[in-house]
Amino acid sequence: MALRADWLPALTAFESAARHQNFAHAAEELHLTASAVSHHVRKLEARLGVALFQRHARGVALTAEGRQLADAAGIALADVEGVLRHLRSARDGQRVRITTLHSLTYTWLMPRLPQFAAAHPDIALSVDTEIALTRFDDGGPDLGIRHGPGHWPGLSAHYLMDDSLFPVASPRYPDLARIAGARDIAAQTLIADHSHQGWHDWFRAAGVHGAKLEERYVFRDSTDALNAAAHGLGIALARARIATPYLADGRLRRLPGPALPARWHYYIVHPAHRRLRPAARVFVDWLLALPKD
Known part of the structure; x- marks a missing residue:
């Protein structure tokens, strides 16, 4: 039968x-x-x-x-x-699980992922952009991209790239024509985020002292701050890696003043106690080989 x-x-x-x-x-x-x-x-x-x-x-x-x-x-x-x-x-085994920052994913990583997909069509990616630091437990992510000092307990860290900060505003910002230097920015509507370096650090580097600063709008995520600036809400202090697409398509314009080197850098991290799986190793090598300009 x-x-x-x-x-x-x-x-x-x-x-x-x-x-x-x-x-x-x-x-x-x-x-x-x-x-x-x-x-x-x-x-x-x-x-x-x-x-x-x-x-x-x-x-x-x-x-x-x-x-x-x-x-x-x-x-x-x-x-x-x-x-x-x-x-x-x-x-x-052919899926790489990544935890990273929403801001970096949206503006820096996402535009580059088609290159990885074309070079490695057999590897799938799962990307988690939670703001909280993810635990690398068994069954958790293979690796992460973090912005910080470069050392975290229990993690191996590989330097990825640096960053810098400078002011940006929409080309439609009402007082844009009046801004000739860093001191003029201090009198404008300022937008901030929860980064470890902010407007006080930048104005100090620009040689502006004694100005009364008012951070009118504060956002938790850097891309939210840039989007607010792109809509003309005020002037944001942008990280160069995140601001690049906004500057390229004209949504934002860089304002006068120095580029302040970021105190922290971007690192690829993964658990120190276990070896990366082959597919995750491929992704790490690809990230490290990317042009950082």
Whole structure:
């Protein structure tokens, strides 16, 4: 007798019922009703022409024929599950899980990812842009890109690139024509974010002292601050890596004043206690080889 595809639901229901010796428990495992499991089993018994279970008031028990089929079905389904698990593992082995900053992903990483996709079409990426520092537990991300001092407990860190800060505003900003130098910026509407360096650091570097600064608008994320500036809300202190696409397409214009070297840099990080998987290693090498101009 040939095994047809429409036998598989009945065999699956039977195998679960035989393993649990209980239709209700099988139904819970398979997300079915107990009557649906019973129907599948009776359909299988009718096709085979044998009783697979003895039914009694306290429940069910396998017949000799039922035990024979249960053993074979259990082995077969376990073999299939093993192959499926192997295939999923092989697929996941080609997926790199990355945690990074939303601002850097949106403005620097995303425009470059098509290059990686073209060079490595077999590697899939999962990108998490949570602001909070992600834990690199087992089952967590393979690697991350962080902005910081370059040393974190339990992580290996590889220098990726530096950064600098300078003021930017929309070409439509109302007082743009009046800004000739850094001191003129101090009298304008200032936009800030939660970066570790801010307007006070920049004005100090620009030689502006004693000015009363008012950060009218403060955003948690750097891209939100740049978007606010692009809409003419005020003047933002931009990180060069993040501001590049805004400057390139004309949404923002760099204002007079120095570029303040960032105190912190960008690093690729991954757990020090485990070796990077091959696909993750490929992605790290690709990042490190990117032009940083």
